[in-house]
Amino acid sequence: TRTSRPQRILKAVQKNATKGDPESVISAIDHYCRHKEWAMNVGDDKGLILDSVLTEVNPSTALELGTYCGYSTVRIARLLSPGSKLITVEFNPAFAAVARQIIAYAGLQDKITLVEGPSGDLIPKMKERFGIKSFDFVFLDHWKDRYEPDTKLLEDCGLLKKGTVLLADNVICPGTPEYLKYVRNSPRYESRYYKSNLEYSKVEDGLEKSVFLG
Ligand SMILES: O=C(NC/C=C/[C@H]1OC[C@H](O)[C@@H]1O)c1cc([N+](=O)[O-])cc(O)c1O
Numbered sequence: 001t002r003t004s005r006p007q008r009i010l011k012a013v014q015k016n017a018t019k020g021d022p023e024s025v026i027s028a029i030d031h032y033c034r035h036k037e038w039a040m041n042v043g044d045d046k047g048l049i050l051d052s053v054l055t056e057v058n059p060s061t062a063l064e065l066g067t068y069c070g071y072s073t074v075r076i077a078r079l080l081s082p083g084s085k086l087i088t089v090e091f092n093p094a095f096a097a098v099a100r101q102i103i104a105y106a107g108l109q110d111k112i113t114l115v116e117g118p119s120g121d122l123i124p125k126m127k128e129r130f131g132i133k134s135f136d137f138v139f140l141d142h143w144k145d146r147y148e149p150d151t152k153l154l155e156d157c158g159l160l161k162k163g164t165v166l167l168a169d170n171v172i173c174p175g176t177p178e179y180l181k182y183v184r185n186s187p188r189y190e191s192r193y194y195k196s197n198l199e200y201s202k203v204e205d206g207l208e209k210s211v212f213l214g
């Protein structure tokens with residue numbers, strides 16, 4: 001049977017990127033997805049906003065919901081200070097298998113823990129399993145109808161602290177209306193919209209940055 005799109009993305013990385021060089025892995029994926037076949041990576045345009053927010057926050061402990069092929073996982077981990085950690089959650093085992101290989105190709109496996117399973121089940125286990133007190137930064141990029149319930153779950157599990165930054169992809173396209181309503185109306189968050197475009201496209205999309213006020 002045909003290869004999968006994630007497998008073709010992995011092949012493009014192995015062919016065009018340099019082992020141990022995260023920038024070349026990011027460029028290889030962006031080039032493939034812009035010129036060969038679209039894929040749901042956060043991409044280069046929104047990726048620059050992700051980079052700038054990350055540099056500002058400089059998280060010691062970060063969480064990503066929705067790994068897919070590991071594009072944003074590599075984007076985040078490459079900017080982490082020594083000793084900082086990123087936990088990334090992926091439900092789909094086939095996606096996770098490709099992501100592990102792309103993360104290893106970038107040489108970032110020591111900074112990243114990829115956990116397979118539903119975010120709703122894994123979030124309540126974060127403290128006991130990974131010794132996490134709280135997250136400094138959360139990137140939401142998984143199923144769009146899970147952003148709001150998982151944010152409430154992170155609150156209820158005491159995984160957010162005063163100043164934790166949530167950054168959500170796709171708040172316009174495909175859209176996350178319930179999540180936007182929640183963070184923009186809740187007195188516990190200070191939210192701001194960063195207008196951009198859907199990855200490898202001219203369609204509008206953007207990132208919502210929400211600071212937890214405690
Ligand atoms: O569904 C999207 N992401 C959710 C990913 C869902 C997958 O990741 C978690 C789970 O394994 C699921 O199979 C998405 C969709 C579009 N899109 O334009 O359709 C653009 C994006 O940036 C997206 O993150």
Ligand SMILES: [Mg+2]
Pocket residue numbers: 040041042141169170
């Ligand atoms: Mg996305």
